[in-house]
Amino acid sequence: MPPSKYSIRQLIEMDACTNCRLCADVCPAAGAAMNGELSAVYRMQGLKRHLKSKAGVFSKLLGRRPPSAEELKHYADTVFRCTLCSNCEEVCPLGIRLKELWLSLRGDLVREEAYPSKIDMIRTNLAKRRNVFGEDNAERGEWVEDMRKPPADRYVRPRAEVVYITGCVSAYFPLAQKIPIALAEIMDASGVDFTLLGEEEWCCGFPLLGAGLMEMFEDFRAQNLAAVKAKRAATVVFACPSCYQMWREHYRTDLELLSAPEFLLQLVRTGKVPLAELPLTVTYHDPCDLGRGARVFEEPREVIRAVPGVKLVELPRSRENCMCCGGGGNLEMVDPDLAAKIAKAKVDEVLATGAPAVVTSCQQCVRTMLSYVKRNKIQLEVLDIVQLVRKALKSSP
Ligand code: SF4
Ligand code: SF4
Numbered sequence: 254m255p256p257s258k259y260s261i262r263q264l265i266e267m268d269a270c271t272n273c274r275l276c277a278d279v280c281p282a283a284g285a286a287m288n289g290e291l292s293a294v295y296r297m298q299g300l301k302r303h304l305k306s307k308a309g310v311f312s313k314l315l316g317r318r319p320p321s322a323e324e325l326k327h328y329a330d331t332v333f334r335c336t337l338c339s340n341c342e343e344v345c346p347l348g349i350r351l352k353e354l355w356l357s358l359r360g361d362l363v364r365e366e367a368y369p370s371k372i373d374m375i376r377t378n379l380a381k382r383r384n385v386f387g388e389d390n391a392e393r394g395e396w397v398e399d400m401r402k403p404p405a406d407r408y409v410r411p412r413a414e415v416v417y418i419t420g421c422v423s424a425y426f427p428l429a430q431k432i433p434i435a436l437a438e439i440m441d442a443s444g445v446d447f448t449l450l451g452e453e454e455w456c457c458g459f460p461l462l463g464a465g466l467m468e469m470f471e472d473f474r475a476q477n478l479a480a481v482k483a484k485r486a487a488t489v490v491f492a493c494p495s496c497y498q499m500w501r502e503h504y505r506t507d508l509e510l511l512s513a514p515e516f517l518l519q520l521v522r523t524g525k526v527p528l529a530e531l532p533l534t535v536t537y538h539d540p541c542d543l544g545r546g547a548r549v550f551e552e553p554r555e556v557i558r559a560v561p562g563v564k565l566v567e568l569p570r571s572r573e574n575c576m577c578c579g580g581g582g583n584l585e586m587v588d589p590d591l592a593a594k595i596a597k598a599k600v601d602e603v604l605a606t607g608a609p610a611v612v613t614s615c616q617q618c619v620r621t622m623l624s625y626v627k628r629n630k631i632q633l634e635v636l637d638i639v640q641l642v643r644k645a646l647k648s649s650p
Contacts, residue, residue, distance in 0.1 A: 258357060258360070258361050258364075259304075259354075259357055262350075263350075263353070263354055263357065264304075266347070266349040266350065266354070267297060267300060267301050267304070267349075267354070268301075269347050269349065270294070270297050270301075270347065270349060271346075271347070272294055272298070273294075273346065274292075274294050275344045275345065275346065276292060276293035276294055276340075276341035276342075276344060276345055276351065277289060277292035277293065277294050277295070277341075278344075279340045279341065279343070279344050279574075279576075280292045280293060280340065280341055281336060281338060281340065281576055281577045281579065281595045281598065281599075282334055282335055282336060282584070282591060282595065284598065285579070285591060285594035285595045285597075285598055286334070286591055286594065290331045291331050291334050291335065292341070293341035293345075293351050295331065296331060296332060296335075296355070296358070297351075297354075299328050299331075300354075300358060302320075303319075303320060303325075303328070306319045306320065322367075325362075325365070325367045326367055328367075329362045329367040329368055329369070330369065332355070332358055332359060332362060333359065333362075333368065333369050333372070333582075333583070333584075333587045333588075334584060334587060334588050334591055335355060335582050335584065336541070336577045336579060336580070336581035336582040336584050336592075336595065337352055337355060337356075337463055337541070337581050337582035338541040338545070338577035338581055338582070339351065339352040339541060339545045339546065340541075340545070340574075340576070340577065342545075343545055343573050343574070356462060356463070356465070358465075359463070359464065359465030360465035360466075360467060361465070362465060363464065363465035363466060364465075368464075368465065369587045371583070371586045371587050372464045372465070372466070372583075372587075374387075374586070375460050375461075375464045375466070375583065375586065376464065376466055376469070379456055379460065379461060379466075379469065379473075380469065383455040383456060383473075383476075384421045384424070384425065384455070384456050385421050385456055385460040386421060386425050388424075388425050390452050390455070391452045392424075392425075392452075393419065393424045393425075393449075393450075393451060393452055393454055394407055394408070394409060394419075394424070394449055394451045394452075395424075396419075396423070396424065396430040396433050396434060397434075397437070397449075399430060399434060400434050400437065400438070407449075407451070408437060408447070408448060408449045409448060409449050409450070409451040410448040410484070411448075411484070412448070412484055412485050412486075413446050413447050413448035413484055413485075413486055414445075414446040414447070414486060414487060414488060415440070415445055415446060415447040415448070415486055415487075415488045415489070415490055416447070416448055416449075416450060416481045416484055416486040416488070416489045416490070417433070417436065417437070417440070417447050417448070417449055417489075417490050417492075418450065418454060418457070418477075418489060418490070418491050418493070418496050418500075419433045419449065419454065419492070419493075420457065420491070420492065420493030420495070420496045420616060421456050421460075422493065422616040422617050422620060423492060423493065423616045424454075426616075426620055428619070428620045428623050428624065429616040429617075429619055429620045431637075431640060432492050432616050432619065432637045432639055432640060433492065435637070435639045435640045435642070435643035436490075436492055436513065436639040436643075438643055438646065439517070439520070439526060439639060439642055439643055439646065442526065442527060442646050442647075443520045443525040443526050444525060445520070445525075447490070448484055448486070450477075450480045450481070450484075453476070453480035453483075454477065454480065455472075455473050455476045455477055456473060457473065457477065457493075457495065457496040457499040457500065458470045458473040458474060458499050458503065459495040459496065459498070459499045460583060461473070462499070462503075463581075463582050463583045464583055470503065474503065474504055477504070478504060478506060481508065486508070487508065487509055488508065488509040488510075488511060489508050489509070489510050489511070490511050490512075490513065490516045491510070491511070491512055491513065492512075492513040492614070492615075492616060492637065492639055493615065493616050493617070494512060494540045494541075494542035494543035494546065494547065494549075494614065494615050495542050495581075495615075495617070497510065497512045497542070497543065497547065498542045498543075498546050498547060501547065512543055512547065512549055512552075512614065513614055513637075513638060513639055514543070514549060514552040514553035514556055514614050514638055515549060515552050517552075517556045517638065517639065517642055518552045518555055518556050518559075521555075521556060521559045526642065526646070527646065527647035528559070528560055528561060528642070528645045528646065528647060529561070529645055529646070529647045530561045530562040530645075531560050531561065531562045531563055531641075531644055531645040532562040532563075533562065533563050533564070533609070533610055533641075533644075534563075534564045534565075534566060534607075534608045534609060534610070535557065535563060535564070535565060535566075535608055535609075535610045535611065535612045535636075535641070536565070536566050536567065536568050536603055536606045536608040536610075536611050536612070537553060537554060537557060537565060537567070537568070537571070537611070537612050537613070538568065538575060538578065538599070538603070538611055538612070538613040538618060538622070539553075539571060539572055539573075539575035539613075540578075540613055540614055540615035540617075540618050541575070541577050541581055542581070542615070543614055543615060544572060544573065544575055545573055545575075548573075549614075550572045550573070553612075553614050553638050556638060556641075556642065557612060557638070557641065560641065560642065560645045561645070562645075563641070563645070566606050566607070566608050567606075568602060568603065568606060569602065569605075569606075570602070576598065576599055576602060577595060577599070578595065578596055578599045578613075578617075578618045578621045578622055579591070579592040579593065579594070579595030579596040579598075579599065579621050580592065580596070580615075580617040580618055580620065580621035581617065585621070592621065593624075593625060596621050596622060596624070596625040597625060599621075599622060600622055600625055600626060600631065600633065603622075603633065604631070604633060609632070609633065609634060610633070610634035610635070610636055611633060611634070611635055611636070612636050612637070612638055612641050613635075613636075613637060613638070614637060614638045615637070616637065619635055619636070619637050622635045623635040
């Protein structure tokens with residue numbers, strides 16, 4: 254783990270950490286596992302120890318020994334058992350960019366070949382199949398067949414003003430496939446000229462970031478950008494906050510990039526979506542990558558309030574303090590039991606509000622919470638914001 258892999262700023266930030274432990278108090282992984290080793294402060298201390306043992310001057314002065322293979326593996330296990338929710342970063346009084354640090358750390362551990370075996374599966378699936386689940390990429394648009402009236406072109410059109418990137422989770426998981434169906438129906442009802450990329454869409458690359466495999470990313474970026482450009486579209490819409498984040502932060506493009514709540518709000522404000530009364534009380538879960546990551550807090554709430562009859566009650570921890578659902582950071586692949594424990598804590602918090610439905614703006618949050626709710630036969634409706642709007646569409650039978 255050569256120190257040169259970290260920027261000067263990161264090295265200064267590591268040194269600045271005061272061990273105040275505020276980051277540990279909000280960590281969903283450490284809380285659900287009741288294991289302080291999963292917290293940011295522990296990870297920071299381990300990272301500093303490890304870097305000092307690697308750097309010649311430090312090791313000479315301090316007499317540090319490099320960690321044994323077993324110690325390194327144990328440490329790596331704690332590093333990958335993290336949802337990358339960035340709640341630690343949000344509360345750090347020194348403003349240390351912890352999420353970026355965790356991503357750099359994962360990359361270094363992968364280069365050192367100290368990583369959970371599931372990372373190899375992510376690498377292989379993406380290299381061979383272009384989606385994180387290892388499914389046939391030609392079947393990305395199969396969800397269209399489940400629509401009541403699938404259009405003859407299956408929404409794959411030669412040109413359109415808007416490209417809708419569905420993301421891997423919505424494309425392949427039955428629990429999440431209602432999301433693209435709902436958004437396609439809203440766009441149809443609102444007269445939006447849009448297209449899918451079909452099998453030309455590859456994974457956005459977000460799992461590569463979380464797996465420390467960013468050296469593979471360029472092919473994915475180039476493919477997706479070329480596919481969108483071929484459609485001559487000006488706008489790209491994402492119902493997945495992780496895809497949205499990847500495009501905003503790593504695609505280097507002038508295209509207009511909109512998350513689903515931002516896009517829906519434009520449609521609502523311009524009166525393009527015909528909405529009927531929907532009597533329902535909901536609470537709203539801020540997805541980590543959309544909320545803390547992109548600071549999109551108000552738009553989904555404005556969309557919810559625009560649906561006549563819908564009442565919004567807030568969670569005790571909301572907006573920048575919202576507790577992760579357990580679905581991020583590839584945790585579900587690395588430690589599904591821990592992901593389920595975090596989902597339980599989230600669902601318990603939702604149930605305590607008394608709202609019969611929770612709305613979010615993320616396919617992975619929907620899948621994580623819905624899986625837990627179904628498995629435990631809990632009476633709670635889990636909806637993506639596009640499903641909420643679809644339920645209120647005037648044309649809805
Ligand atoms: S990113 Fe989230 S899960 Fe990971 S250490 Fe920080 S608070 Fe914990
Ligand atoms: S909150 Fe920041 S300063 Fe405090 S222990 Fe965590 S990383 Fe260090």
